[in-house]
Amino acid sequence: MRILDRYILSRFLFNLISSFVIMMFIFIFQSIWLFIDDLAGKGLDMIIIGKFFFYKMPELTEKVLPLTVLLSSILTFGNFAEHYEFAAMKASGISLQRAMLGIIIFMVGLGGVTFYFANNVIPASEQKIFYLRRNIAKLKPAIAIAEGVFSDFESADMNIKVDRKYGENDNFLENVIIHQKTKTNINYRVIKAKTGELKSSENSNIIQLVLNDGQLYENVEGTKSEKRKYPFAQADFEDYTMNIDLSEFNNVDLEEEKDLRTEKMKNISRLTKDIDSIQEDNIRRVTSFSKITSERMGAFIPLPEQDTTLNKKRQFKNGTTHLDFDIFKDSIVNIYPEWQQVQVMNSAKNSTTNVLTSVRGKKKEMNKRYEFHRRHILSLHKKFALAFSCIILFFVGAPLGAIIRKGGLGLPMVIAIILFLIYYFLGVFAENYSKKGNIHPMLGAWLSTLVMLPLGVILTKRATADKGLMSFGRVIDFFKGLLPKKKDKRTTS
Template sequence: MRILDRYILSRFTFNFISSFVILMFIFIFQTIWLFIDDLAGKGLDIIIIGKFLFYLMPDLTEKVLPLTVLLSSILTFGALAENYEFAAMKASGISLQRAMLSLIVFVTLLGGVTFFFANSVIPLSQRKIYNLRKNIAKVKPAAVVSEGVFSDFEGMNIKVDEKYGDNDRYLRNVIIHQKNDRNQNNVVIKSEQGELVSSEDSDIVQLILTDGHYYDDIESKKNKLKYPHAKADFDTYIMNIEIPELNNEDLEEERDISTDKMKNISRLRKDIDSLRDDNYRIVRAFSKSIGNRIGMFQPLDPNDTLDKKTPLQITQDSIRQIKLAALKNNPAKQDSIKEDLLHLFPFYLKMQVVNAAKNATTNVLNSVRGKKEEMQKRYKIYNMHILSMHNKYALAFSCIILFFVGAPLGAIIRKGGLGLPMVIAIVLFLVYYFIGVFAGNYAKEGNIHPMLGAWLSTLIMLPLSIILTKRATEDKGLMSFGVVTDFFRNLFKKKKKNGGQDI
């Protein structure tokens, strides 16, 4: 059996390594195609591009490794079944589970290595990629600016007609749309010449503009028609663009919601607890603030007496009594309470009361809408941290589950090579991958729990692996229609027999 285990393990290892190398090259070329706009025509040397692709390889492993396990298991067991080697094993009394034993141990160890890889190497590579892109922006800031199109450059959109000089630091015909806090382009700057000045020792990039014009749309609270905009001409205008600290792991998640990929499990757990506590604290504080603004849940002072009350307090007590009486006597007349309350005030105060109520309601609704958008962003960051943590566990288990999908499937289809096994492996992987993508997107938006979003694709493949392993052990085909055909055949026989009796 040791000879057989070594033989099966060597075949699987060869298919695994060759499939991993081929698929990694395919995904690297796909990445180059996706990032061609960021890499081509930016004056970057081959070493920087090589580092960029090298740091991307661990992130690509999340996609390549499950597909590699699935494909290599189908290739290995498909070739063994096609060459009747499985038939010889079964004739010798060796079951499918015993033939898979060495590979089960190998795939289990591979799952452990994958978990370590996802927890340590991938976060490090993400930080390296982030730092490399920021270093490019510092040393070669012109690399992030393309000619003839608008480029997003540190909070503003910039377009240049031509770049020239050392490291393309000099710009010609510069147009800048500067964004404000509400992400609106109120400021437009046009200049004939520009120069980008940067240093490795500084986090500030200076953009020196010459011979230009400055336009600013001013929002006037009194009358917008009086001051529509401000205009100025300049000979030299210097803009200081700050680049955040690169190696600082305490970046604000609101600025970059992808920083969860740069953290390991221990850091994710700590940040998940802090984010949850912060969200609860913000919601409670906002709820208390809204309650105080609209006067809800204000307890009455039991020590107050009628003699000590002011006319306003007397009016408030009267309003409460009318509300309680109306609700107690006839709950159906709740809509008429508003009209009864207005009769308590003189005629000249009725419109003021109504307008004050409308303004207060509008202000509260605007505050709630703004806070809702803020909390949606914060909950999305919170969900992404949970999703990222469970993805590390799910990736390790997915390798084991997909092995139990591919190995019995290869024994059932009895085909080796890169024909039918490759097609089946790609179809199954696409199903697994797209389920994971859709579940992850739903989890980020809070439609499903992030834990379910991370584990859904693996949980769907789990029953498939059990069914295929059972069918391969019992020497059954991929699909059996015998039960269905026998059911309909017996059903038609009964109908014919009953029809003959009636005649």
């Protein structure tokens, strides 16, 4: 390797490592604010909290690394241009592409390392975080309940308030109030108890809440005339046991938690296998449901062929005789007597209502399954997109630094943050749209990278040709041509 290549690569690595460390600290502190309610004031050891953020670092690398590559490339080549080092290189016959060659080889290697990281390290860290949070909740069940405020448990459709927690693991409660809700978020039961105790098992996701010396109030559905009186049932108890599901605290969707592995916890081989199996299962469910619905409605039943020209006259139960079937083209109900027509219409209406209700319920279920399938496709392509994004963002930052000719943490930092925000928010919007099925998941994973690709090509061409970031000369000349020219009033003598 030439001395110049070593010099350029060493400067780039210095900026890359220093930028990565600074950005990682910033994102870690941002994560602390997100999880401070779950970790602060819960009596956890600093070792456990340190493990949590250590396992969180690989996930943050997915956000930090593209920004680091963009910022370090702008800083490196901006410093070269600001101190006229590029001018000296070009005077010696070294082009921009030749100066970037050593770093390009390094970035290709970094892309391979990033792909391995996304395929192996990040899924393993996601599993560690999941099990750690679950074990924290089992070790200290009261961690999911705060003092003095109502703590929501959406998976159990309830919220809990306690005045005080005490005991070695804060598992003893004082003055407990529980509101249980219906699926429509309406309170139907209130439980009050003077004391309570939380119990858990290491082999279960269920917290057992034992209440002592309390009362239970529950709404009772009465007749129409009694509804205005708001009847309710009241009961006193000495001991009352409830079970609380921990899945809400784990913050994991139940549909994705069958074997405690979400799409973020899987590598490419597992994702590819699960994508095929999930798709086959969705097709099987839709086919089975459509077949059952068709049989239930009596639709698409094969009928024997009949020659209608042989028997045009027909005697019906109501005693009427018709020469042809044209009278039935408006309504088939006309073939029944009048006293049966109302029954037929009501039966058809009820059957249609039942089928529509079944279809709506199945639609919600299938939408969740389709979203689960799209999440797997998105996660698969994001592993490839992350590796390529580092290479493409380098080709955006390096020529941009050569064009703006500024080093340091001033203007390069501002430009890098603006470009990264564009890249990041495009990725977030595309990811959300793809999860809902508005765009294909593959496009959702690659959209932000594909947007940056033409920008990198344009900036590289302009930096190679020693052009500025923007050329307003042609635009100004165009508008000047639109203005009327002033006549020369000077006369020759």
